[in-house]
Amino acid sequence: MAQLSSGHLSGLKVAVTGASGNVGTALLRALAKGGAAEVRGLARRQPPETEPYDGARWYLTDLSEPDSEQVLAEFLDGVDAVVHLAWALLPDRQPDLLHRVNVQGTERVLAAAGAAGVQHVVHMSSLGAYAAGPQERPIQEDWPITGIPSSTYSRQKSTCELAVQEFAATYPDTIVSVTRPTLVLQPEAASEIGRYFLGPYLFPLARLLPGEVARLLPLPLPGSLRISFVHAEDVADAIARILDRRAAGPFNLSASPVLDADGLARALGARRIPVPAVVLRTGMQAAFLAHVLQIEAGWLDMGLGIPPLDASRARTALDWRPAHKGDDLLREFVAALGRGQGGQGPLLFPGTGPEHTPA
Template sequence: MNVMSSALVTGGSGYFGSLLVKKLLEKGISCSILDIIDAPDRPSNVQLFQCDIRDAEAVKAACKNVDVVYHSVAQVPLAKNKELFNSVNIQGTENILAAALANGVQKVVYTSSSSIFGIPKKNPVTETDIPKPLEAYGKAKLEGEHLCKRYIEQGLDISIVRPRTMLGHGRLGIFQILFEWIRQGYNVPVLGKGGNLYQFVHSDDLAEACILAANRPGSELYNCGTDRFGTMRELLEALCQHAKTGSLVKGVPARPTIWAMKATTALGISPLGMYHAMLYGGEMYFDISKANTELGWQPQYSNSEMLIQSYEWYLANRATVLTSSGGSPHRSAVKQGVLNAVKWIL
């Protein structure tokens, strides 16, 4: 395995990027960050390149004198802006890859997304399955993978890591709504009986997979998720039982609920993205045997462990979360919109 001594993390002020930086520093790897914002918790020994990833010259300057680039910056589904998806997730990715190639970077690790598979026809999903994204975010992330393959052909060493939905300490976004409902004792919905198998990945586990991929020469694809997961109902019931606030998991009719979720998302009155509406009642989980075998990667957290940890972090930091503004969507509270009314009828 290669040993990388210096790294650039794009999106290093965001939820996952900041955790990745922390883990790299713990391993003795010097880090710099490329981001449009400067997070208040950025370590003093981490240089910030405060620029837009769509600025090709600024990106090229940031990629100088680093061994590995971890490309984790992205516009997420909560942004609901297709043009922003394309310019940041596609053009921004090409800028990073071109800069890495020009600067002789030894390795690029591209954090992709399980949304590139849409709603899979079979599970578990493997690295050889053909992606079929169904919405703008998934399509943009897949285009990023296609760009990676083009630059691999030009000699750039790139590993693509595809995570399932991330959880862990500090993970908020739409999960903040779930946590707030349970904190207040409101019931939470599942579609139908909630028997769909659904897999998450802890952000710490994902960071470890990315670092292992960076240290392994050769361009590869790796699917990453926990190896201990069950149904959506089981997961939410475990959290309700842990919280002891009186919240229960309630089944709601699947088809009309999905229709309503899509409609309110399209109207802009729901905080959910179209991907959330399509997959909440769907089933999806990765085969992670390739990452196990080739990287020696083993996830440390189960679905329920990571969700409970995320909930407890929210309770401990709620006052700060609710008064802060700006920053990464995954590190922030979100407005409930029409969901604020839904909780009263469950």
């Protein structure tokens, strides 16, 4: 892998929304390593005065609120690039709130970037923007971005990509880049992600069960599952390369291997129990309605429907190679989850509550 030299972002002023979250924290470190001239971070809550947050100038606002437009104007004034990471995963039970944060928030960021004349806009999308398809062959960036209709997350990712396309057509002189990573993990975000997806009942259980006991528990998985992971540090590295090379267009980001149901169980050290997808979905939806799970069954539809990602464009155009293998990353993440590990930021800290937060 071609190594990025220290100082390769020298002179660049970069603004990052959602800068205290999973990818945001990793990106702040990458920008500091790259020697960015100025880094501005946008968040709802003030991060602590610790590394890497102490290297950014912070602006506090909630993108779901109209008055955030005033903060955005100041936030983007004079910057060379904006990386839009802010995204709310919860509450799934309030799709209107998620729409205000994610869709309207993205629209506000794009409008502010256009008004400020920002030269480069990087939008953090997801594999969730893609339509369903056969699982046998990984898809490239030209796959339809019409989403999975039953998933709120997927529908909103697709909607935001359409807004980005409209922005690019309106501002043809602006470089517009889109990252579409697969599931993004890092041990430092174990508590944050665990709270999101396991919820208030299962998350404490995951932390209490000894590793040996947890590995004996059955893991119900349908045979059609195909899934991969990518480390937040590798996503941040890709974004730094996009900024460095002023690379436009969409980029899939995924690390090998693609895990099937048996491979996922092996990586977790668990016993897989084969179960039809419809049975698992019914159980998930029942748990969601009973408030045992915080996430809707549409997440399973997305996981089973969207094909694996082909990241060859990032390898070719950015010289990007993930430093972390997906199965190793998953094992490290689960171990960190069991230890109750987290980071120092307001989102990554183990004691933070599961309210809606920019990711």
